[in-house]
Amino acid sequence: MDKLSRRDFSITLGRGLTSAALLGGTALACANTNTQNKTKLGVALVGLGSYSTGQLAPSLQVTDHCYLAGIVTGTKEKETIWKQKYDIRDANIYNYENFDNIADNPDIDIIYVVLPNSMHADFCIRAAKAGKHVICEKPMAVSVAECDAIIAACKEANVKLSVGYRMQSDPYTNEVKKYVKEKTFGEVTFVSSDAAYISRGNPEQWRLNRALSGGGALVNMGVYSIQTSIYGAGQNPISVSAQEFSTRPDYFKDTDETITAQFEFANGAVAHMMTSHNANGNRLKVHGDKGWFELEPAHSYGPISGRTSKGNEIKFPHKRQQALQMDDFSKHILKDTVNVAPGEMGKRDMIIVEAIYKSIAEGGKKQPLNLGRMGIVS
Numbered sequence: 285m286d287k288l289s290r291r292d293f294s295i296t297l298g299r300g301l302t303s304a305a306l307l308g309g310t311a312l313a314c315a316n317t318n319t320q321n322k323t324k325l326g327v328a329l330v331g332l333g334s335y336s337t338g339q340l341a342p343s344l345q346v347t348d349h350c351y352l353a354g355i356v357t358g359t360k361e362k363e364t365i366w367k368q369k370y371d372i373r374d375a376n377i378y379n380y381e382n383f384d385n386i387a388d389n390p391d392i393d394i395i396y397v398v399l400p401n402s403m404h405a406d407f408c409i410r411a412a413k414a415g416k417h418v419i420c421e422k423p424m425a426v427s428v429a430e431c432d433a434i435i436a437a438c439k440e441a442n443v444k445l446s447v448g449y450r451m452q453s454d455p456y457t458n459e460v461k462k463y464v465k466e467k468t469f470g471e472v473t474f475v476s477s478d479a480a481y482i483s484r485g486n487p488e489q490w491r492l493n494r495a496l497s498g499g500g501a502l503v504n505m506g507v508y509s510i511q512t513s514i515y516g517a518g519q520n521p522i523s524v525s526a527q528e529f530s531t532r533p534d535y536f537k538d539t540d541e542t543i544t545a546q547f548e549f550a551n552g553a554v555a556h557m558m559t560s561h562n563a564n565g566n567r568l569k570v571h572g573d574k575g576w577f578e579l580e581p582a583h584s585y586g587p588i589s590g591r592t593s594k595g596n597e598i599k600f601p602h603k604r605q606q607a608l609q610m611d612d613f614s615k616h617i618l619k620d621t622v623n624v625a626p627g628e629m630g631k632r633d634m635i636i637v638e639a640i641y642k643s644i645a646e647g648g649k650k651q652p653l654n655l656g657r658m659g660i661v662s
């Protein structure tokens with residue numbers, strides 16, 4: 285079986301969320317992974333699609349604190365290919381049906397869920413119930429309620445949780461945060477962020493199917509614009525207004541094509557974001573009252589490129605973001621360092637996503653946001 289059918293999926297999702305809902309009444313579970321004497325943690329990838337194949341597995345060959353230990357796939361042929369390519373033990377190969385047995389496998393410390401968005405909650409909750417630490421790909425889920433269920437399940441099982449926000453481990457992101465914090469270009473007044481690409485592929489793909497994706501460009505690339513708007517401004521927004529546009533309604537039947545949104549911040553600063561599945565955009569520009577800086581490309585796998593109003597280039601040696609990201613999470617587990625992309629960050633972004641869709645549904649009406657410092661990691 286290549287894919288979980290929609291029917292199977294709704295059954296498993298129902299089971300996952302029901303179990304999450306029940307978690308509150310159960311005794312406190314414990315992480316089912318003994319990482320105490322380990323220097324490298326075993327990662328199991330769930331879903332061997334293009335991101336796992338092209339980015340995560342190669343990155344796990346160059347990580348210092350974790351390695352590719354296992355796989356979970358619905359495709360029999362992939363079991364053989366991955367086993368040979370990455371020397372994976374038979375005992376560490378699972379399918380979607382026997383996935384829960386992973387609880388008994390001491391080789392697996394971290395389960396990384398890389399499935400279509402609407403399947404994240406079910407598999408993250410099951411991973412937590414198996415006592416394993418969890419990385420959930422972005423967007424964290426398809427609703428705030430699902431984010432809450434994942435966070436609750438991880439808390440109940442006493443396992444760590446992070447979102448696959450690779451940019452949070454990229455040195456360029458830390459540089460942006462530093463500029464804003466140290467007011468290198470003065471007080472931030474205006475942020476502009478675009479994260480977009482043109483989709484011309486199979487119209488049946490899951491990203492264009494709302495039941496599987498939870499939305500279109502906004503949940504796919506838009507979460508990057510939300511993230512850069514926030515770290516570009518150095519704070520969470522207090523309101524958002526949004527607009528949706530479509531020039532190819534026959535192709536984008538079920539999901540949003542292009543969305544623009546404006547964020548207001550407590551100090552009067554403003555951010556404008558654009559995301560699209562029908563235009564290209566990959567840029568962050570931050571204006572302060574003493575100058576500006578810009579990253580373009582700003583959200584790709586790298587190398588990122590940047591410049592400032594002082595005439596200098598922003599430049600760091602290129603490293604695989606996904607390797608940095610998985611090492612950061614492993615260090616968080618092994619050495620109690622900061623979790624740079626915690627579940628609360630994924631939940632905060634989903635609160636903003638829901639507010640953007642609400643604003644669009646209400647003709648662009650401004651939606652207040654009451655986020656405080658939620659999800660801000662300095």
Ligand code: NAD
Pocket residue numbers: 286287288289290293331332333334335336358398399400401421422423448449450490496504
């Ligand atoms: P993909 O379509 O290439 O792979 C999806 C995988 O899920 C495949 O192995 C497929 O067989 C499996 N699957 C199981 N049930 C399915 C179903 N009912 N329908 C469709 N596929 C099903 O997708 P991808 O690009 O690898 O994306 C997977 C996740 O990773 C998504 O959440 C996406 O947002 C995220 N992602 C993140 C980044 C990033 O930069 N952080 C980049 C790409 C993708």
